[in-house]
Amino acid sequence: MPAKCKVRRDLLLIFILLLAAGATLCLTLLFRLPGDxxxxxxxxxxxxxxxxxxxxxxxxxxxxxxxxxxxxxxxxxxxxxxxxxxxxxxxxxxxxxxxxxxxxxxxxxxxxxxxxxx
Amino acid sequence: MKQKTQTTALLGLCTAAAMILSYVESFIPSITPGLKIGLPNVVIVFVLYRLGWPAAAAVSLVRVGLTSILFGNVMSLAYGFAGAVLSLLVMTLLRRAHFFSVVGVSVAGGVSHNAAQIVVAAAVMRTTQIVYYLPILIIGGTLAGILIGLAGGMLISRLPESIIAKWQ
The missing domain is CATH 2.60.320.10 (N-utilization substance G protein NusG, insert domain)
Known part of the structure; x- marks a missing residue:
């Protein structure tokens, strides 16, 4: 397996993880309600x-x-x-x-x- | 016999290095409570790539056990073991698959380590409230994994093969 290919997959994994976590975080921040x-x-x-x-x-x-x-x-x-x-x-x-x-x-x-x- | 002794000594050295890194890490201030870089994992990643998963498992579990006994408590032992076991499993399988480079493997290890700790915490506290920490822990695990992967990769490629070859 060429090393370049692996690095590209690394970047994809990092991108997906950060995007998924970041999106979830933003959504919870956007839709949160004031607490009582x-x-x-x-x-x-x-x-x-x-x-x-x-x-x-x-x-x-x-x-x-x-x-x-x-x-x-x-x-x-x-x-x-x-x-x-x-x-x-x-x-x-x-x-x-x-x-x-x-x-x-x-x-x-x-x-x-x-x-x-x- | 000689080979066995040498491997034991080498793994002992690696465990000591990992424990020193745990200690060094305690001086690095954390951005959010509970988030750590996981410096000892540089050693674990190195051992995993150079000496295989049984050696990495031995170093990792002994390290977690000893650090908890010396600086922690029973609970930190449970969290530490859960994180160590799952991240080792994930990293071993991904390494075998030859799909990612060291950085990708280490990122997956960091994220699975944090996920395992959240699951143990949820079980111990009997609450699901703490899953709200998961996004932050995933981001933290990813960033830490990148750093550990880069450092581990440098160690793997720069420490000459002869060091280990001679020992074994």
Whole structure:
């Protein structure tokens, strides 16, 4: 197989992957709705649900002994404190649109925004 | 017997190099949480092309196991293994197919690594919400795969054949 041919296929693969992912990303950004509720899930179970338009600070405790502090302010939700060592959830962006999520893998906490009367 | 010892020593060296690259990578700031270049995979790609998939599997799995024990936890072990196993499988099959060059193989490896981790995360957290991260992880995996493929390709073509030939 000539090397040139392989490189062309490489470029095609890269192009397809970037196009597919980029298009999906753009579509989700274009069609996203403003969120109304913040849903907190721990271990796959709904743990709590809070209105996005009211400011609040929520202490989420998990059965495993971990905790996360969720803050709702100015229509945005963010995790401001966590018991885990990596703090990836704290460094994630504030979320305000439907289907945006903040995930804390070690504590198995998922914070997501939903819209409407769900 | 002599050959076996030499292969063991060579693979040990490669594993050590991969682990050092894991450590070096921890100093590189990440654009988005969870996205990494995957520097150790330069070594994995090199071993896969020069010594075959059983050697690459050995180096990769030992590397993931040791890095998790030293710097991580049980969960990072699960995510690491899932990513390592799937990306190795994909890269081995694509390499056999002779369809892509090193860069294409490495890109497919990077993307499948990230996809495997999303699946494990979805299973562990029992949520489907995190599939929304998939597009970003695909883009990240592709870009990282290009870098790793270019670096790995240089190693494969520039390290003289005699280094490995002598050892084996």
């Amino acid at each position: 509720w913040v849903v907190v899930e721990v271990d796959g179970e709904e743990w709590g649900r809070y209105a996005l338009d009211k400011g609040a600070s929520i202490h989420i405790e998990t059965e495993a002994g971990g905790y996360n502090v969720l803050e709702i302010a100015d229509g945005c939700a963010s995790v401001i404190e966590a018991s885990c060592p990596d703090k990836l959830c704290v460094h994630q962006h504030r979320i305000s649109h439907s289907d945006e999520t903040i995930v804390c893998l070690p504590n198995r906490v998922v914070v997501s925004v939903v819209s409407g009367r769900e």
